[in-house]
Amino acid sequence: MTHVLRNALLPDGRRVDISVDAGRITAVGAAGSAPGTAAGDDLGGRLVIPGMVEPHAHIDKALTADAVPNPRGDLDGAIEAWIAAAQRGQFTYEDMVLRARAALERLLLNGTTAVRTHVNVGGGVGVMHVRAVKEAITEFAGLMDIQIVALTSSPMTGADGAENRASLIEAMELGVDLVGGCPHLDPDPQGLIDNALAVAADAGAGLDLHIDETLDPHMLSLQLLARSVMNTGFAHPVSASHCVSLSVVPLETQQVIARQVAEARISVIPLPQTNLFLQGWHHDVAMPRGIAPINVLREAGVLVAAGADNVQDPFNPMGRSDALETAALLVMAAHQLPDAAMDLVGNAGREVLGLPRVEMRVGDPADLVAIAAPSVRGALADAPRDRIVYRQGRRVAQRSETSSISR
Ligand SMILES: [Zn+2]
Numbered sequence: 001m002t003h004v005l006r007n008a009l010l011p012d013g014r015r016v017d018i019s020v021d022a023g024r025i026t027a028v029g030a031a032g033s034a035p036g037t038a039a040g041d042d043l044g045g046r047l048v049i050p051g052m053v054e055p056h057a058h059i060d061k062a063l064t065a066d067a068v069p070n071p072r073g074d075l076d077g078a079i080e081a082w083i084a085a086a087q088r089g090q091f092t093y094e095d096m097v098l099r100a101r102a103a104l105e106r107l108l109l110n111g112t113t114a115v116r117t118h119v120n121v122g123g124g125v126g127v128m129h130v131r132a133v134k135e136a137i138t139e140f141a142g143l144m145d146i147q148i149v150a151l152t153s154s155p156m157t158g159a160d161g162a163e164n165r166a167s168l169i170e171a172m173e174l175g176v177d178l179v180g181g182c183p184h185l186d187p188d189p190q191g192l193i194d195n196a197l198a199v200a201a202d203a204g205a206g207l208d209l210h211i212d213e214t215l216d217p218h219m220l221s222l223q224l225l226a227r228s229v230m231n232t233g234f235a236h237p238v239s240a241s242h243c244v245s246l247s248v249v250p251l252e253t254q255q256v257i258a259r260q261v262a263e264a265r266i267s268v269i270p271l272p273q274t275n276l277f278l279q280g281w282h283h284d285v286a287m288p289r290g291i292a293p294i295n296v297l298r299e300a301g302v303l304v305a306a307g308a309d310n311v312q313d314p315f316n317p318m319g320r321s322d323a324l325e326t327a328a329l330l331v332m333a334a335h336q337l338p339d340a341a342m343d344l345v346g347n348a349g350r351e352v353l354g355l356p357r358v359e360m361r362v363g364d365p366a367d368l369v370a371i372a373a374p375s376v377r378g379a380l381a382d383a384p385r386d387r388i389v390y391r392q393g394r395r396v397a398q399r400s401e402t403s404s405i406s407r
Pocket residue numbers: 056057058118210241309310
């Protein structure tokens with residue numbers, strides 16, 4: 001049955017009525033043109049944009065910042081703090097289900113309708129995190145598209161990696177969407193990539209690795225990944241998250257690698273917030289930003305989408321689970337203009353997750369967010385709390401804000 005979202009403001013300035021049926025947009029006409037008898041919502045001139053995407057979350061770790069502090073602030077400090085807390089038995093299954101659910105609720109209320117989350121596997125916890133996250137996401141069926149990456153603990157290679165490799169196989173049998181791991185933390189980055197590709201190919205799964213989350217310009221495992229994907233003819237989606245070190249090598253090197261990444265059809269996921277926090281603690285002068293070179297990658301034809309990564313945990317004490325926060329950081333710390341920044345947290349993310357783009361055309365999925373903002377730039381600047389979230393045309397979340405001044 002047709003449902004109309006009346007009086008919507010599109011990013012191009014048009015005021016429209018958006019008709020929706022069976023989860024898709026069936027008409028976009030001037031405001032007031034849709035039949036008055038049709039059911040629907042009056043959006044009151046709110047800006048309507050595509051449902052936003054978090055292409056790189058860690059919902060098993062989310063919302064632990066107070067319980068697991070990271071006084072050093074850097075990546076090693078975060079990893080050490082997390083492992084120590086895990087060894088103390090600080091993370092129970094029940095607690096993890098509740099936190100993962102809370103993290104997803106925050107994302108949904110802010111207008112995120114698709115999420116890819118990494119989930120720790122191995123490292124003494126086996127597949128407990130995968131089980132907890134799988135339980136948490138059952139409550140979001142029909143509300144969000146959710147993909148799980150089995151983030152294999154380090155090391156993945158050699159004798160010391162045997163338990164982690166076994167846990168990864170167990171996770172694939174439980175049912176996850178992609179294989180993950182961290183080549184830059186492994187004694188054998190190429191061996192990790194080979195193993196991850198083999199496991200993913202066997203399972204018919206994709207691959208999303210934490211790549212080069214370091215300012216060391218000599219760590220360029222992104223190049224190894226691109227060559228390996230080409231050489232194996234790996235047929236499933238591949239993403240390279242972070243790619244921090246690519247930001248500190250000469251432009252010519254960036255361009256060569258970007259072309260290889262494009263040829264291998266690897267998408268890249270820069271993560272401004274967590275990289276700004278974790279990277280650069282040892283640079284007293286000209287502190288680097290640690291954000292993958294978005295424009296160089298896009299100019300080479302690489303699909304790039306941005307995410308927040310961690311949210312209020314030892315890896316990132318901040319974070320509102322709001323893609324508009326990521327987009328605002330892309331404007332301020334990565335020189336993206338507002339429309340480009342919005343695409344990086346919206347349609348580009350949908351492409352990375354294998355979902356069709358939402359261009360407000362007839363036939364597009366009606367995964368939409370209505371925001372009380374006058375423009376895309378205004379939405380990024382103010383990040384208004386007032387939002388209405390639609391998935392396949394159905395209103396699935398809503399938040400509002402009130403304010404007053406008493407004189
Ligand atoms: Zn991550």
